[in-house]
Amino acid sequence: MTLPFELVAQGKVREVYAVDDDRLLLVASDRISAYDVVLPTPVPDKGRVLTALSVWWFEQLAPVLAEHGAEHHLLATGDALLAEGVPAELAGRSMLVRRLEMLPVECVARGYLSGSGTHLYQRSGAIVDVALPAGLVEGSRLPEPVFTPSTKAEVGEHDEAIGFAQVVDAVGAERAEALRALTLALYRRGAEIAEDAGIVLADTKFEFGTADGTLVLGDEVLTPDSSRFWPAITWSPGAPQPSFDKQYVRDWLTTSGWDRVSPAPELPEAVVAATRERYVTAYEKLTGRSWS
């Protein structure tokens, strides 16, 4: 599919196009990644569901942003994009956004210990400069949500956890404090809404930019691609928690004997269908809206 816009950034599962000097188009694909590898089999509607979820979260988080003197970058999505020359088959999985001066920090909030956070904690009892109590295990709920920023790695590289002092070096003390406060406030609101939907929001990554000096929330927000979503009913600290959306894929890949080095195998239709259903279920449980 060719778009009448210049491709300016490419992620594992999303692309960024320049619409004009002031606006970008974020296009979410149906690609899915697991174990840091983009799989060859698309999940139908994944792009549309996660775009609709991001759009809904921008609406829910607008009051929190306003309390912090911040805004978000979303301008339009869906049929409104047809007038901008976006093809109908892409409109539902695209977001027209304000072009920002992006800040060079991945703003991660964690309410639970997981993944790289667990590895760092096991080595030092802390996540970089964020000290944590003794006795925590994979999946433990933290005493309170913590801000654990990281660098923005190049495509194919891993983000590197950094301390608050490095955020200050990158964006200045006042902006660093604002990022930490806003990241934690957005996470708390997201976790509260997710909890009501029976979903644990274990952690999430926000990206911010600025426009005319104002802090602006960018990228996608609180999707299963930018966050760890766990079914609350199965939460049990002490082992890796089942992913709300990717567990069928992970389990099948494990049983398939894939060595995680050779090209990833195609997913069976049943795994694709079950995974699509998980994305739809996450959307319906969180938003209270029917996907159909």
Ligand SMILES: N#Cc1c(N)ncnc1-c1cnn(CCN2CCOCC2)c1
């Ligand atoms: N969002 C946004 C945004 C904006 N509103 N203004 C200027 N630049 C960006 C931007 C460009 N790239 N990225 C990294 C995140 N990308 C997201 C899509 O997928 C690829 C990675 C952010």
